[in-house]
Amino acid sequence: MKGKTSGVVTFGELLLRLDTPGFERFVQAESFAARYTGGEANVAVALAQWGVPAFAVSKVPAHEIGQACVNMLRRYGVNTDHVLRGGDRLGILYVETGASQRGSKVIYDRADTSFRTLKRGELDWKAILSGRRWLHITGTAPALGENVRAVVREGVRAAKRLGVTVSLDVNYRASLWPVSEARRVLGGLLRDADVFIGTPHDAAALFDIGGEPAASARALRKRFGLRAVAYTVRAGAGASSGSLAGLLCDAGGVCESRRHEMQFVDRIGGGDAFTAGLICGMLKRWPARRTIEFAAAAGCLKHSIPGDFNLVSLQEVEALAGGGATGRVQR
Numbered sequence: 001m002k003g004k005t006s007g008v009v010t011f012g013e014l015l016l017r018l019d020t021p022g023f024e025r026f027v028q029a030e031s032f033a034a035r036y037t038g039g040e041a042n043v044a045v046a047l048a049q050w051g052v053p054a055f056a057v058s059k060v061p062a063h064e065i066g067q068a069c070v071n072m073l074r075r076y077g078v079n080t081d082h083v084l085r086g087g088d089r090l091g092i093l094y095v096e097t098g099a100s101q102r103g104s105k106v107i108y109d110r111a112d113t114s115f116r117t118l119k120r121g122e123l124d125w126k127a128i129l130s131g132r133r134w135l136h137i138t139g140t141a142p143a144l145g146e147n148v149r150a151v152v153r154e155g156v157r158a159a160k161r162l163g164v165t166v167s168l169d170v171n172y173r174a175s176l177w178p179v180s181e182a183r184r185v186l187g188g189l190l191r192d193a194d195v196f197i198g199t200p201h202d203a204a205a206l207f208d209i210g211g212e213p214a215a216s217a218r219a220l221r222k223r224f225g226l227r228a229v230a231y232t233v234r235a236g237a238g239a240s241s242g243s244l245a246g247l248l249c250d251a252g253g254v255c256e257s258r259r260h261e262m263q264f265v266d267r268i269g270g271g272d273a274f275t276a277g278l279i280c281g282m283l284k285r286w287p288a289r290r291t292i293e294f295a296a297a298a299g300c301l302k303h304s305i306p307g308d309f310n311l312v313s314l315q316e317v318e319a320l321a322g323g324g325a326t327g328r329v330q331r
Contacts, residue, residue, distance in 0.1 A: 007055055007131070008047055008052060008053070009055045009057055009136070010044045010057065010136045010137075011136070011141065011152070012041065012058060013038055013115040013144065014060055014083070016037075016069065016090050016092045017035045017092075017307070018095065023097050023099045025096055035307045037268075038058065039138045039272050040058075040141075040272075041078065042310070043275050043279065045073065046273055046277070046298065046309070047279065049310070049311060049314070050276075055078070056082070056083055057155075058084070059085070059087060059115050060085060060087075061085070062085035066085065066090055070083055076309065076311070087114025088114065089112065093106050093108050094106065100240055101238055102239060108176070110144070117147075118151045122151070123151060133165060134166075135155060135164050135167070136279065137167070138169040138171040139169065140176060142185050142189065143177040143185075144176070149185060152189065153189070156192045165195065165227075167196075167275070170196070170197070170202045183206045186206060191225070194227040195226065195227055196221070196226050197230045197231075198230075200213045200217075203217075203219075203220050213233055213247050214249070214254040217247060221250075228250040228282070229250075230246065230275075231247040232270075232274050232296075232299060233246070239264065240264055242264065243261045244274075245258065245259040245296055246274060246278075246293075246296035255289050256292065257292045257295070258293065263304075265305060266303065266305060266308075268308055269302050269308035270300075270303050271299065272302075273298045273301070273302035277294045277296070277297065278291060278292070278295040280295075294318065298310060298312070
């Protein structure tokens with residue numbers, strides 16, 4: 001994938017993640033572990049681990065916390081040349097890890113962040129996307145205000161003019177915007193997108209497309225004229241374990257991965273890891289079966305790693321995708 005047209009551009013807000021120790025609740029925690037994250041950046045980090053050139057586009061404050069966030073992305077091989085500086089603060093998410101029947105909890109503190117100050121014309125999308133193959137966005141960016149929404153539209157339209165594939169993970173968060181607004185905005189973006197990533201629940205809640213996952217994916221692909229629809233299909237009643245499978249619907253039909261049973265270390269970022277696996281497979285022009293098995297395996301492995309980043313090698317994902325991983329000590 002090296003050469004004139006290579007690389008994946010991800011656009012979205014970068015955040016400071018603060019975790020309570022172990023399984024402590026917010027009300028009892030006396031300290032927090034600090035990490036950096038962002039749904040789109042999580043995709044970039046995973047791709048960089050697999051040798052895919054990855055570029056993060058965002059805006060952070062021009063102080064040490066903003067720089068620490070950028071440094072973390074650089075540490076894992078993500079290009080940050082197009083991360084702007086400005087504004088006053090980095091957004092925060094507080095995380096309380098659940099166990100058994102008590103689910104994990106996330107509290108957002110994302111008001112008045114640097115990213116929310118972005119405006120049309122501030123990013124040179126032609127320069128950012130020229131020579132790239134893919135632009136990845138999620139629904140959390142347009143949820144942050146009309147000015148950010150305008151920047152997203154600007155990027156998507158530039159991608160279409162340049163022949164860059166656009167993927168949209170709807171990533172709906174009820175705490176950020178109402179479903180009626182999300183339906184209108186994301187529906188408009190999907191008409192210019194090529195690949196939809198989400199769940200059957202997203203299709204039902206946002207676009208009134210129900211039915212079994214395969215039928216839902218076909219209907220969604222047809223409605224928006226998409227190249228492909230990819231779903232994560234989860235099962236499990238508790239916060240400590242569950243299962244994950246993937247589904248891919250494209251011009252060749254519907255393909256489903258094997259189902260992975262998991263014990264959770266950290267669920268956050270699992271969907272982003274799945275997305276990175278999907279993008280990797282589609283960029284490499286793998287067959288649909290190999291692509292969706294790789295994506296599901298990547299999502300599964302992320303659940304074993306604390307933090308948001310899927311720090312696994314291409315070989316580790318391929319081993320699980322092929323049914324060869326056993327969990328034994330590697331010597």
